Amino acid sequence: MEEFAALLDTLVYTTSRNRKLALIADYLRETPDPDRGWALAALTGELDFPAVKSSTIRNLMKDRVDPVLWTLSRDFVGDTAETASLLWPEPERREGNVPSVSQVVEMLGALNRNTAPKELPALLDRLDANGRFALIKLATGGMRIGISARLAKTAFAQAFDVSVDEVEEYWHALQAPYPELFAWGADGGDPPDVSNRPRFRPFMLAHPLEDTEVDVADYAAEWKWDGIRIQLVRVGGESRLYSRSGDDISATFPELLDVLPMDAVVDGELLVRGAQQGGPENEKTQGGAASFNALQQRLGRKTVSKKMLAEAPAFVRLYDVLIVEGEDLREQAWTTRRAALEALMPRLPDTHFDLSSLVDARDFEHLAEIREGARDDAIEGLMLKRRDSPYIAGRKVGLWYKWKRDPLLIDAVLMYAQRGSGKRSSFYSDYTFGCWDGDPDTGAELLPVGKAYSGFTDAELKKLDRLVRQTTLNRFGPVREVERTLVFEVAFDSVHTSKRHKSGLAMRFPRIHRIRWDKPVHEADRIESLRALIRD
Amino acid sequence: MSAPFSWIRPEPWGVHIVPADCWVDPGKAVDRALVTHGHADHARGGHGETYATPETLAIMALRYRTGLADESGEIPTKAIPVEHGETIRLPGDVDATYIPAGHVLGSAQILLEHAGERVVITGDYKRRPDPTCAPFRVTPCDIFITEATFGLPVFTHPPIEDEIAKLTKALTDNPDKSVLVGAYALGKAQRVIAELRAAGHHDPIYLHGAMEKMCRLYEEHGVQLGELRLVSDHTKDEMRGSIIVAPPSALNDRWSRRLPEPITAMASGWMLVRGRARQRGVELPLVISDHADWNELTRTIDEVDPQEVWITHGREEALLRWCELGQRKARALALVGREDEDD
Known part of the structure; x- marks a missing residue:
């Protein structure tokens, strides 16, 4: 469990896809069966323990921490599993060994709603804060650490130098902890016999x-x-x-x-x-x-x-x-x-x-x-x-x-920019843009209508980055609000109504089509023009 | 005789000592200020008279020209040094004693005594050992005005040795890269460097230009930091396999493009919370804080055992709740502009 907890912890802080792949691949190579198989299932969200829900954890904490202090802490940290892992009272002495991933999976699988409140504390007492975080995440599902199934499969392929298409073919026919997959990939055994099981063929x-x-x-x-x-x-x-x-x-x-x-x-x-x-x-x-x-x-x-x-x-x-x-x-x-x-x-x-x-x-x-x-x-x-x-x-x-078909186009104004990740980590490369909610000459405002992070060259990115830094109005964490000075011609595939956005609109596949350095912002499009393109 | 403690009055921009017409850590320029330490949310320029430890005054001279002559040769802002352990008499029969707070070089708690009543203002403090400053001393008092930057029970700062080990391991694991450590320019940076030296890391450490003067000031006050070099004097290749220290604002700045494949680290108590680290794009969070964590805060209140606890800047609510649960009399002060910057 320690290695798995360390892997999770590192993945949380890693933004580069290549580094994530390398970290998972290293773990898969170095960890014995069946731990690595269970870990892979946990990372790809294929584990489910019906007896342990987020509410189970909250209830455990209520017996151990003052409810006001719990709520204040949870609000600040923003994640139940993390808050619980930090607030769990450290036992005087750790009883028993740190369990392996397989032991944890076995114990969690054996729980029911009655036994969970008694058995889980004993398990948590055997782990440190990182271990507790990993355990709660694993038990309640939803890692939310940006690992897609595809990334995990690619890491498997990379770890054992096999083709990702083959991994893909076998994967879906097999059950966690995928012994046949590791026997083939890691130990050079025969490919898994999946002829009589439903499985995915790569498209x-x-x-x-x-x-x-x-x-x-x-x-x-x-x-x-x-x-x-x-x-x-x-x-x-x-x-x-x-x-x-x-x-x-x-x-x-x-x-x-x-x-x-x-x-x-x-x-x-x-x-x-x-x-x-x-x-x-x-x-x-x-x-x-x-x-x-x-x-x-x-x-x-x-x-x-x-x-x-x-x-x-x-x-x-x-x-x-x-x-x-x-x-x-x-x-x-x-x-x-x-x-x-x-x-x-x-x-x-x-x-x-x-x-x-x-x-x-x-x-x-x-x-x-x-x-x-x-x-x-x-x-x-x-x-x-x-x-x-x-x-x-x-x-x-x-x-x-x-x-x-040719994309739809609209002129929109740059409003916010966010720093990218990986190669773009020091550049403001994700742009939120808006359209006017009326006549800009009579006091209309811009409402954000979408976000794009592609469609420009590296040279343009540098220029955009400089503009963002020079025209910053406000900072919100990694996001900067900028002065309204620049018009983007935005290409998109379609636009739909959406309750999630203030403008009531959501675009599909928006990307920067051209940067209109020349165009004054009041000439950008209005929300009505965008709304006219809805085909719901 | 006036009501108990009516001589000390918390106002939005600082604590007012009424009979002495004097302010502790005021957020605006005043005639007479008592300053606990040199961080910008406590110390500022422009006071007529500043009472602080010699180290804090040196920092304020560097940052705000406090106590230095202007072009005409006049000294518009007077600096009055008060040593740790020294008591000074202020107008209105108020005695002020400066006591080490263990936060950064020169940091002090201020004990105020008037009419037989004792009030301690902690400024910022911590209880962990720190090679760059004198350790916190518990001082009995009636009213204890404490900071609460990390006033939530989730905050348990790990031993600094563990975090320094994480940092040196990242370096050993990535000999072709560099580790860029974001650390507040006053205090955190020098503590991290001093702890690295104590852990046996004697390679040159590279500095962002904004760090240089403060590091030199620390050395002048007897804090040994080993060989320091400026990033601007060196090439990418020379810095491979090295630690680079920069203010947190430089981490994702264009400045970092000149470094050899930096792994971004940050030394701060906030790094305990994963979301905080991710927001800043930190790959290697180092939970190193110059503030008391939850256990230090609560233990200190118990040890000082005052009649009343006043809580300032930070997460007052949780500490207030803790006092209430322990049947301690407590109140939260709403001081303006006190936040952690980049602790």
């Missing part, structure tokens, strides 16, 4: 088209829908739904788990029912998807209410089929897989599946025209897929392209 991804032109004879075109890319897997009657990063999101969309009538692996866009995302010609066959904003209400939930299932039911618009009834089609050409997918459609319930239709164009110019026309339909753009391309994990040049 085939696309490059931006940019200035490339393709021949429509070689490339098929289809809409790029504005939902979330998913993979639905059924093996031996058991189904799993995976997100683009490979996270298991089955619990978030339970309505999709029992709907594949055969064992298969399919790739598609998850959407919720609504009237926004049709498709220009064939509203009947491709109608009925809501905007991304509606879908967003359903993301990230561990449980789903009946009301939500009824109001915003999910379905999958299919792009591809990887495996069907034991036959692996990934080596086959896209045309073959597409034919297999089309043949599959009549067997799938149309309540939960439809087929992403192809876009027919005479030539590339015609395709460009169609893409322009698609602007109003909350479609992200077009996908271009080489007709003879196999299904290959990752991004391979020349096979798939994404051709997003």
Whole structure:
């Protein structure tokens, strides 16, 4: 537990991705089984101990610390686990050894709501403040230390010099503490046998088209829908739904788990029912998807209410089929897989599946025209897929392209800047910008509408950094408020209503398109112009 | 005869000693000031007369030209030295005694006596040993006016040896990089350097320009700091594998771009709270404080055992609650502008 606590503590203070990877990789190499497997599960949020909740910890503390002092401390520290780890009364003498991660997991797993208040104190007494912090974080879940599942897998791959795609393939089929994964990665054993278990296959991804032109004879075109890319897997009657990063999101969309009538692996866009995302010609066959904003209400939930299932039911618009009834089609050409997918459609319930239709164009110019026309339909753009391309994990040049519709643009005023991390750690590189809430010449104010941290060159960054430092009005921790002097032309994919922001708006993928050193701030756009672009 | 303790009056900008018409650590310029130590939230320039220890006066001369002549040769701000242990008689039959506070070089508590009543104003203090200043002395009194910067029970400062070991280990683990330590220019910086020397670290330590004069002042007062060099005189490569000390404001400043792959450390009591360290982008938090932690605060109140505790600058509420739980009479004073800067 000491090493794990030290790892957590260091990760908390590490901002560089490479250093995080190195720290986790070192830990995985140096820690024995099964401790390292449990630690990996803890870091990726895959452990759950129903008997220990944040309230369990609060109740323990109430018996030990004056409630007023607890509340004052908790408010100052801002984190229950950390406050409790600091306020836990140090025992006169530590009883017993410091437990290992596996022992902790075993003990926590054996607790129920009645035994937890008695057993947890004994466990906490065996640890120092850092250890207590790690224990409480591990027990209550939600590390919140900026480690994604993908980062953890990459660290595993780096630790044992194996391919991250392979790690990805096995990972989801295995259970913590992943003995088979370590036997293969760390000890050079056989790859885990995951043939009979549902697992994630890394997605085939696309490059931006940019200035490339393709021949429509070689490339098929289809809409790029504005939902979330998913993979639905059924093996031996058991189904799993995976997100683009490979996270298991089955619990978030339970309505999709029992709907594949055969064992298969399919790739598609998850959407919720609504009237926004049709498709220009064939509203009947491709109608009925809501905007991304509606879908967003359903993301990230561990449980789903009946009301939500009824109001915003999910379905999958299919792009591809990887495996069907034991036959692996990934080596086959896209045309073959597409034919297999089309043949599959009549067997799938149309309540939960439809087929992403192809876009027919005479030539590339015609395709460009169609893409322009698609602007109003909350479609992200077009996908271009080489007709003879196999299904290959990752991004391979020349096979798939994404051709997003041109971004929306707005002129906004720089209001706040925040220091970046890693290479940019001494630079103000994250910019919050705003639009006018009325006529700036008659006393309108700027309201923040978004934040961007990309789209400029290193030289521009230096210049922006200097401007921020020279025009600072206020400092709030790492954030500086600046004088309103600079206009950004901001590019973004779409804009939606949002209760979270004062302006009532949230932009998707905002980035700096151009820095308008020349433009006076009163000529920046007003909130109304942005609001007119909403397609909720 | 007037009501008990009516001769001493807490005001927003300092404690007023009425019969002597004199202020302790006033936040604005006054005719007569008693100053506990040289930090900017206690000491400022422009007082007609400043009573402080010789060390504090030296610091104030450096920072505010206190006691120094102006262009015309006049001395507009008079400096009156009071040694630790010395008692001076102020107008209005008030006696003031300066007692070591253990906070920074020259820091003092001030014992005020009038009409048989005793009041101690601690200024800032700590109870841990510090090679750069004289240790705190417990002084019995009726009213104890204590600081409460770290007045929350979460604050238990670890032994400084542990934190210094973390610092030297970071250096050993990263011989090609450097460790940049943010430390307040008066007190913290010199204490960290002195503790490093005591732990056997004798390599040159590099300083941000803003640190140089204060380090020299400490050395003139007998605090040995070993070989110090200025960052501006050296190249990136020369500084690899070294410790660099800078004021906290320089940590994320453009200034740090001239350093060889610095690991950002910060020596402060606030570093105990992870969120505080993360906010400042600190990779190596060093929990080193020149203030009393919760246990020192409460132990000191118990040892001094006054009739009444007055609590100033910091988290007064929690210490007030602690006094209430222990049935001690206590009140919080709302003094303006007393915050920790970058302790």
